[in-house]
Amino acid sequence: MTAAANRRRPVVAALYREALPPRLAEIEELAEVRLTKADGMAKALDGADVLYQWHSFSPALKENWEAASSLKWVHVSAAGVSQVLFDELVQSDITYTNSRGILSRAIAEFALGFVLDLAKDTRGSFRFQQQQRWQHRVTRKIQGQTVLVVGTGSIGRETARLFHAVGMEVDGAGRTSRPGESDFGRIHSSRDLAGIVHAYDYLVLAAPLTDDTRGLVDAEVLAAMKPTAHLINVGRGELVYTGALTEALTSGSIAGAALDVVHPEPLPEGHALWGMENVIITPHMSGDTEDYLDDLGKLFVDNLRRYCNAEPLENVVDKSLGFAARPEPSLPSPRHSS
Known part of the structure; x- marks a missing residue:
């Protein structure tokens, strides 16, 4: 045997x-x-x-x-x-x-779709279509636009690859700053967002929710963004202070946002974000193909x-960090500690 x-x-x-x-x-x-x-x-x-x-x-x-x-x-x-x-x-x-x-590729596709929706004003086109109105206008191109992807894991990397494919310039932000690589031109520390976001046309959030990332995008970060910039969140709603984002969108300190995740979820009926023409909201569905x-x-x-077969497992989470930080597999332990 x-x-x-x-x-x-x-x-x-x-x-x-x-x-x-x-x-x-x-x-x-x-x-x-x-x-x-x-x-x-x-x-x-x-x-x-x-x-x-x-x-x-x-x-x-x-x-x-x-x-x-x-x-x-x-x-x-x-x-x-x-x-x-x-x-x-x-x-x-x-x-x-x-x-x-x-779900990484599907989420990355959703993020790219958000960028295209915002740049090409597809919502405006649909409104004119409903009015049976032939309204010519110009839109923005995305080639050459700058993107900062917060989160350099699987989702962030797939997102960066798709953005590169359409000619965008992509940097990353992670736990630590480090030299650039194939997926990112350079990688900043996410703790430095307030000092660097002014250089980007799109701020894309694809990070896991941890003690370090909760509330990462606050009023200071939003105020430092270009007034023509857009925020895209396909990570977790709690990465952003919803009140600060609402204020930034209302005041025009940023141009718009596309949110697949919000805090709280679902977004309460009557919340100001629902009615904003410069905001796209989807119900936490970006990975659900x-x-x-x-x-x-x-x-x-x-x-x-x-x-x-007593072989190493894939996708082992570093429980102290809250995500699968290393690609190295691991064998299960025989029992948990008391």
């Missing part, structure tokens, strides 16, 4: 809210699966090796932490994990993986196969 044949099938607790996880038959071939909603989490976790958090932002693990004594690996079907990390999990030796990279759920499911199946 091979070592793989002797190895016990892992127990996977699969947390879902409404729709069951995709590729369930493939998961069941590899592991004993306990499907559960949040109210059954404690029972599902008892003796489980793996938590597949298909319901990405549920607090159920935190609420049932005492039942997770045998847990070795948690996988979440989202790239951002700030909403589901908590002190006990961060301090444990449980391996935590996310879905980094799966027709096949994205299956792509997320495939990532977990592939990682579960690695787990069963």
